[in-house]
Amino acid sequence: MSKPDVMEIVNHLxxxxxxxxKDNFKGLYLHGSLAMGGFNPDKSDVDxxxxxxxxxxxxxxxxxxxxxxxxxNAPFPIAVSFLNERDLSNWQHPCPFDFHYSEFWRERLEEEVDPHSVSGYDPDLAAHITIVNHQGICVAGESIKATFPNVPREDYLSSILGDYRDCLENLKEDPVYSVLNMIRVYWYLKEDFISSKYEAGEWALESMPDEFIPxxxxxxxxxxxxxxDPTDIDFTKLYDLRDYIDGEIQKLLT
Incomplete structure (x- = not known):
């Protein structure tokens, strides 16, 4: 049986x-790879x-x-956050959310953990909302402009640098995500360009020193x-690439 089209899943949701x-629905919006043109049906989340x-x-x-x-996971993993109008109109960073689902929470929610525990404040939302404003898709409801605030640059930067620091530590465990995410943070700091992971990889192939291209x-x-399969990855080269990017980023930050 072939996979359903990802937008069939989105429209069902x-x-x-x-x-x-009911009348508490204001809108549903896509961000991440599906909105930015880099969706991989075998790997990407529906954000x-x-x-x-x-x-x-x-x-x-x-x-x-x-x-x-x-x-x-039927068949695409979904990552969703519920935000309310009041919190968006009184912007703060980290941004509060009412409920969140991702596969990270599956086991706990299957054990009937109180869904109230899946709420709080998420520093990643500054990045998600910036991407929605930049290149998001309004699937249903009120327009993006009428719904989301303009996130201050310092909040967006705080958000992506938090994830960037995790990537520095997690290179061995998740080399593909870590490398592409480090590159897109570098590109943003260098040229103020907000990119998908796919776009960042293509830019790096044109812009990074020759020694890192392979x-x-x-x-x-x-x-x-x-x-x-990570077994054919030369991690020595990736660690060199990581150190080069981090050195360039530290220069840009100072």
């Missing part, structure tokens, strides 16, 4: 969310923000948990395919 939220007019009740959170437990080609190839 729109209808389910509208039915559950979603759902905005409501008011905070979610405990009953609705429980129903949303059941919905995403059913729909995520290693970057390997990473870009793995991102663009369904290959996950």
């Amino acid at each position: 729109v209808e389910e969310a509208k039915m559950l939220l 979603i923000l759902i905005v409501t007019y008011h905070s979610l009740s405990s009953e609705i959170k429980s129903k949303m948990a059941k919905l995403f437990l059913k729909c995520s 290693a970057i080609q390997k990473i870009v190839g793995k991102y663009s395919s369904d290959a996950n």
Whole structure:
């Protein structure tokens, strides 16, 4: 059986969310690779923000948990955050969220952990909202401009640098994500360009020193395919690349 089209899944989620939220539904928006043109059906998450007019009740959170437990990884993993209008209009960083689902939370939610525990403040939302404003897709509801604030540059930078520092540490565990994410942070600091991981890889092949090109080609190839085997990666070269990028970023930051 072939995979359904990813937008079939998204449109199904729109209808389910509208039915559950009723008049509390303001909109559903895509960010990440699906919005920016780099979606890989074998690897990418479907990144979603759902905005409501008011905070979610405990009953609705429980129903949303059941919905995403059913729909995520069938076949595409879904990462969704629920934000409400009040919190967006009174911007703060880290931004609060009412509910979140990603595969990281699957096991705990399957054990019927209180969905209220999947709420709080997420520094990554500054980056997600910046990308929605820059290149996001409004699938249903009010326009992006009418829904999301302009995130201050310092909040966006704080958000992506937090993830960047994790990538420096996690290069061995997740080389493809880590390298491409380090490159896109470097590109942003160097040229103020907001990119997808795919775009960052293509830019690096044209812009980075020749000594790093074979290693970057390997990473870009793995991102663009369904290959996950790390055994043919030369980590010595990747560590050199990491150190080069970090050195350049530290110069740009100072």
